[in-house]
Amino acid sequence: MRVVWEQLALPVVLRTIGAELVHGPVFVGPLLSSCPMVITIHDLSFIRFPALFRPANRLYLSVMTRLSARRARRLIAVSAWTAAETTGLLGIPSERISVIYHGVDPAFRPLPSDEVAEFRHRMGLPPRFILCVGTLEPRKNLVRLVEAFARIRDRQVGLILVGGKGWFYEELFARIEALDLQERVVCAGYVDNEALPLWYNAATLLAYPSLYEGFGLPVLEAQACGTPVLTSNASSLPEAAGDAAVMVPPDDVEALTAALDMLLSDEALREELRERGLRHAAQFSWQRTALETARVYHMALRGC
Numbered sequence: 001m002r003v004v005w006e007q008l009a010l011p012v013v014l015r016t017i018g019a020e021l022v023h024g025p026v027f028v029g030p031l032l033s034s035c036p037m038v039i040t041i042h043d044l045s046f047i048r049f050p051a052l053f054r055p056a057n058r059l060y061l062s063v064m065t066r067l068s069a070r071r072a073r074r075l076i077a078v079s080a081w082t083a084a085e086t087t088g089l090l091g092i093p094s095e096r097i098s099v100i101y102h103g104v105d106p107a108f109r110p111l112p113s114d115e116v117a118e119f120r121h122r123m124g125l126p127p128r129f130i131l132c133v134g135t136l137e138p139r140k141n142l143v144r145l146v147e148a149f150a151r152i153r154d155r156q157v158g159l160i161l162v163g164g165k166g167w168f169y170e171e172l173f174a175r176i177e178a179l180d181l182q183e184r185v186v187c188a189g190y191v192d193n194e195a196l197p198l199w200y201n202a203a204t205l206l207a208y209p210s211l212y213e214g215f216g217l218p219v220l221e222a223q224a225c226g227t228p229v230l231t232s233n234a235s236s237l238p239e240a241a242g243d244a245a246v247m248v249p250p251d252d253v254e255a256l257t258a259a260l261d262m263l264l265s266d267e268a269l270r271e272e273l274r275e276r277g278l279r280h281a282a283q284f285s286w287q288r289t290a291l292e293t294a295r296v297y298h299m300a301l302r303g304c
């Protein structure tokens with residue numbers, strides 16, 4: 001249905017309303033549109049890690065993103081890493097790409113302690129837990145996170161995975177069972193943005209060891225809530241985290257275990273990361289994102 005709407009119905013609608021510009025905010029735009037087009041590239045993981053995607057999804061994204069990128073007058077990349085990937089993997093000249101970072105909603109902020117305590121009691125959360133936010137899919141590197149969690153010294157700490165089921169998640173559940181972690185690892189399912197700030201505030205730290213991200217918004221959201229962050233040193237995540245996170249190679253379970261132990265035991269480090277994270281996240285706003293996006297629209301309309 002998305003393809004039918006995007007490629008057949010939308011061009012008719014654009015002609016009917018006399019549109020002067022169309023923006024495809026998720027990789028793909030209407031190829032038959034008669035007006036100039038802008039598209040946003042979030043990441044190219046479906047090209048870098050094709051085995052981690054269902055064949056139909058991979059084929060659609062690979063073909064349509066390439067065609068849309070060539071057709072678009074301007075492209076928006078959500079990080080400098082993604083911009084470089086777009087040039088390297090899709091052959092798009094860098095001068096046609098604008099880097100525009102995501103923002104952070106003001107709802108993501110440190111919340112009153114009594115509000116967080118009430119939430120923790122209502123949800124039955126452990127006193128200390130590691131939080132991971134993201135769709136349950138292989139790219140998020142959750143199997144290695146679970147393996148590292150199984151090795152940490154503090155057995156009273158829990159691990160909570162917040163995110164809906166994506167694809168190829170069977171290995172994750174099998175590993176949780178094999179390591180006998182059913183009582184300590186909780187899959188909380190999808191959580192909407194209204195409740196998500198409470199989860200960040202209640203967590204001892206965020207662990208986000210993703211293999212590949214176009215930006216990594218949970219890192220920034222956690223920092224804006226004052227939650228210490230552990231993330232990967234791969235792809236765009238150093239851009240998202242700045243100097244306010246502990247970073248490890250995503251394929252190194254021993255390094256991930258050591259980093260978890262360090263953060264859980266070192267309160268001074270957590271406080272330092274909290275302060276750094278709040279300063280770093282304050283630089284990102286959706287207002288700034290919107291202004292920079294509007295500039296790209298004007299550039300596309302001027303043909304530059």
